[in-house]
Amino acid sequence: MGLAALAGADGILLTTDADSTPTSSWLEAMAAGLDHADIVIGKVIRTGRRPHQLQERIERYYDSLHALRRRLDPVPWEALVTHHQTTGANMGIWASAYRRLGGFSPVENGEDARLSDDASRAGLRVRRDAACVMLTSDRRDGRARGGMANMLRMLEAGDVGAVSVAHPQDVAWQYRMHALVRAAYQEIQLERVAVALGLTRDHVVGVARDCPNAEALAMRIVPEPPAGMRTVPLVVAEDEIARIACGRAAA
Numbered sequence: 001m002g003l004a005a006l007a008g009a010d011g012i013l014l015t016t017d018a019d020s021t022p023t024s025s026w027l028e029a030m031a032a033g034l035d036h037a038d039i040v041i042g043k044v045i046r047t048g049r050r051p052h053q054l055q056e057r058i059e060r061y062y063d064s065l066h067a068l069r070r071r072l073d074p075v076p077w078e079a080l081v082t083h084h085q086t087t088g089a090n091m092g093i094w095a096s097a098y099r100r101l102g103g104f105s106p107v108e109n110g111e112d113a114r115l116s117d118d119a120s121r122a123g124l125r126v127r128r129d130a131a132c133v134m135l136t137s138d139r140r141d142g143r144a145r146g147g148m149a150n151m152l153r154m155l156e157a158g159d160v161g162a163v164s165v166a167h168p169q170d171v172a173w174q175y176r177m178h179a180l181v182r183a184a185y186q187e188i189q190l191e192r193v194a195v196a197l198g199l200t201r202d203h204v205v206g207v208a209r210d211c212p213n214a215e216a217l218a219m220r221i222v223p224e225p226p227a228g229m230r231t232v233p234l235v236v237a238e239d240e241i242a243r244i245a246c247g248r249a250a251a
Contacts, residue, residue, distance in 0.1 A: 006095050042130075163233065166229065
């Protein structure tokens with residue numbers, strides 16, 4: 001419907017959810033973010049009378065992980081204050097980018113994350129901007145299977161010791177490799193990429209040939225870490241990411 005209203009012209013498409021309310025500065029913040037990027041994903045803040053401390057703790061961990069990402073692999077289109085979320089409840093995208101990606105996939109859930117991943121692999125600029133705020137429900141009776149309401153119900157049935165998250169060392173390895181690929185792409189030194197990732201030069205050159213820019217190559221060529229993508233208990237991950245952050249600050 002948004003594309004039809006634009007009648008073929010470029011413009012901004014904004015998405016949210018029926019149980020969400022934008023803050024008064026949302027439109028202005030989205031427009032400002034889209035001056036720097038092809039897609040802006042804003043921050044969602046749950047409101048209501050049933051705060052979920054464990055979910056908030058998990059989100060703080062992933063916010064810290066994304067902040068580490070941009071310290072290890074800075075990009076010019078990222079927001080000054082960022083976050084980890086990928087949600088259609090708070091998203092803005094240029095119509096030209098939406099058309100290029102083919103729009104949201106008709107899947108039961110996860111269509112927002114898939115659109116964001118497809119955008120990065122296509123070389124588009126994805127910005128996670130905490131200045132774009134959407135207030136949303138903390139209800140536990142959502143309609144979508146696998147949605148936030150389902151996640152909150154699952155967490156209420158467990159405890160912090162049962163929650164596992166991505167190992168920060170493994171994710172940090174990927175972030176460092178993304179940064180290396182960007183630098184090598186700009187300097188046309190793809191041999192460095194092949195050596196660092198354990199790939200042949202021909203393989204790297206073949207992938208790079210189909211990539212329009214460094215963002216696309218970084219998102220397509222970097223594999224899982226050598227030991228795989230491990231998960232660890234949340235309490236272990238929190239200590240480890242604090243150690244990594246302190247180490248970088250000291251350096």
